[in-house]
Amino acid sequence: MDFMTAMDIAASGMSSQRTHMNTISMNLANVNTTKTADGGPYQRKEVVFQSVPVSDRFESMMRSELDREVKGVKVVRIQKDDRPLKQVHDPGHPDADQQGYVSYPDINVVEEMANMLTATRAYEANLSSMTTVRSMVAKALQIAR
Amino acid sequence: MKGLFADHIDLSAQVMQLRQKRQNVVAGNLANIGNPNYKARRFEFEEQLQQALQTGQGGRLTKTDPEHLPTGLDQARVKGDLSQETEFRVIQGEDAVDLDKEMAVQAENSLLYNVLAKVLQKSFSGLSETITKGGR
Numbered sequence: 001m002d003f004m005t006a007m008d009i010a011a012s013g014m015s016s017q018r019t020h021m022n023t024i025s026m027n028l029a030n031v032n033t034t035k036t037a038d039g040g041p042y043q044r045k046e047v048v049f050q051s052v053p054v055s056d057r058f059e060s061m062m063r064s065e066l067d068r069e070v071k072g073v074k075v076v077r078i079q080k081d082d083r084p085l086k087q088v089h090d091p092g093h094p095d096a097d098q099q100g101y102v103s104y105p106d107i108n109v110v111e112e113m114a115n116m117l118t119a120t121r122a123y124e125a126n127l128s129s130m131t132t133v134r135s136m137v138a139k140a141l142q143i144a145r
Numbered sequence: 146m147k148g149l150f151a152d153h154i155d156l157s158a159q160v161m162q163l164r165q166k167r168q169n170v171v172a173g174n175l176a177n178i179g180n181p182n183y184k185a186r187r188f189e190f191e192e193q194l195q196q197a198l199q200t201g202q203g204g205r206l207t208k209t210d211p212e213h214l215p216t217g218l219d220q221a222r223v224k225g226d227l228s229q230e231t232e233f234r235v236i237q238g239e240d241a242v243d244l245d246k247e248m249a250v251q252a253e254n255s256l257l258y259n260v261l262a263k264v265l266q267k268s269f270s271g272l273s274e275t276i277t278k279g280g281r
Binding site: 069118145 | 161165170172182186227247252262263266269
């Protein structure tokens with residue numbers, strides 16, 4: 001276990017939060033999307049995080065229990081949110097049904113904003129751990145000066 | 146002091162290593178901050194260190210005779226313990242890592258690490274000063 005471990009972990013966290021942020025942007029961009037490749041309106045997406053070992057399996061076998069317990073994170077999948085669609089009465093819309101209702105994805109902008117802030121804070125937390133490690137390495141290098 | 150280098154150099158180096166491990170654990174917690182099934186992990190070594198230094202509850206063995214064996218520093222025993230927090234925390238349904246706590250641990254840890262690095266740096270520069278200027 002060395003400094004690179006902490007760097008790797010922080011990097012895994014930052015990249016996961018970046019994916020989270022991309023997903024939130026995607027949700028916000030598709031607030032009014034009624035056509036998708038799968039057919040039907042866009043459905044809100046949610047990321048699923050999973051904690052994963054920092055090193056690959058063989059390498060981790062060679063390590064101590066402590067080193068195996070310390071885990072990074074990754075996004076395992078981006079899953080559809082099955083909340084019901086929002087029905088808006090708009091008979092002029094090309095995707096309106098017989099009754100004149102259009103199905104829009106039920107995306108709450110405020111909710112997405114809150115998620116965005118959470119993702120930003122989590123990203124910053126990882127960044128701060130990386131900065132701290134960097135300063136620790138710099139201090140350790142100064143021992144020999 | 147057995148040789149050129151004082152005992153505390155080895156000890157400081159080991160504590161620096163332990164602090165580095167703690168930083169890794171904190172980094173792991175921070176990375177998994179949005180992960181619902183993750184439990185924050187803690188890395189503790191202070192108590193073991195205290196015991197090794199014999200300043201803990203047991204106290205230092207007193208020498209009543211000059212021929213008693215000195216009680217040396219058993220620093221190899223200080224390995225540190227990893228534990229998982231067991232209490233459930235539910236904040237907006239998914240938060241298992243306390244950001245403030247992690248930040249506090251990280252700040253304290255890196256500060257003490259830097260102090261130890263400084264101590265080592267000073268002891269080495271003091272040593273070289275003694276070597277270069279002692280003969281004059």
